[in-house]
Amino acid sequence: MASPKKKLQGLVAATITPMTENGEINFSVIGRYVDYLVEEQGVKSIFVNGTTGEGLSLSIEERRRVAEEWVTKGKNKLDQVVIHVGALSLKESQELAKHAAEIGADGIAVIAPFFLKPWNKDVLINFLKEVAASAPALPFYYYHIPALTGVKIRAEELLDGIQDKIPTFQGLKFSDTDLLDFGQCVDQNRQRQFAFLFGVDEQLLSALVMGATGAVGSTYNYLGKKTNQMLEAFEQKDFSSALNYQFCIQRFINFVLKLGFGVSQTKAIMTLVSGIPMGPPRLPLQKASREFTDNAEAKLKSLDFLPFTGLKDRNLETCS
């Protein structure tokens, strides 16, 4: 059984996997990255080897080493380190789950297998159950991301009775815009101490209203501080300020989405904002263009999302 540990809450950064210019993992900057998240962004939990971390583009050995490095560097600094261990091969997924437990991670998450797919809830549960059983002492999270996996089984349906099958089940990372499904996950599981973690950063405020207990996302790497201000305002029931923060965050995300936004662009933006070199992504992704980065930088400056831009007196959009 999972030890009844502290609930995963607040902002969780989906970590980028830093790489060198020749495509190897750059382990040397992970310590600095941890400090940056904690000190500059106020983000104390991380989600490793997920979408943003290009987890499915790494070899199993690389995934093990990346997980280990984050756990080691995060010791006594981070609240929780959750490792995504989803894979197409059940065996690999189980191996990664076991490894996550051995290195002292705080939880594991799994996406639905996305090549040969489970076609109904029971089959998906069976797969998840086998993975969870390989790390019987670790909290287990299901990572729902139907747009990328193509597995569209509704989360609400999946959660129905899930603890009978997966006793370590502890919550859901919900990366979809279907707030009916998300709301019903919360509504139907009020008696249980699940974490409901929302994964569409530009819509987090609406998910908070629906009962989200936290959020996992790529933008918390560099907009963590801003988003924490939104969480704070929401907590204080200052909804007009919370909405103001959400709109500011939306202006940025809306802008980059129109330019074409994904993991490559996240790497470029994080390099720019943090000063820590994230490097290029791995194929099949391609490095963000110079034009994208210049445009994103100008937008970050105009929203006052970059520290020390010296633009204070110029045309800032009001985003305080």
Ligand SMILES: CC(=O)N[C@H](C=O)[C@@H](O)[C@H](O)[C@H](O)CO
């Ligand atoms: C598909 C994807 O990567 N989603 C991320 C997490 O689930 C989000 O953090 C988005 O990057 C973010 O909401 C911007 O659309």
Ligand SMILES: CC(=O)C(=O)O
């Ligand atoms: C965003 C997210 O949760 C991921 O990168 O997996």
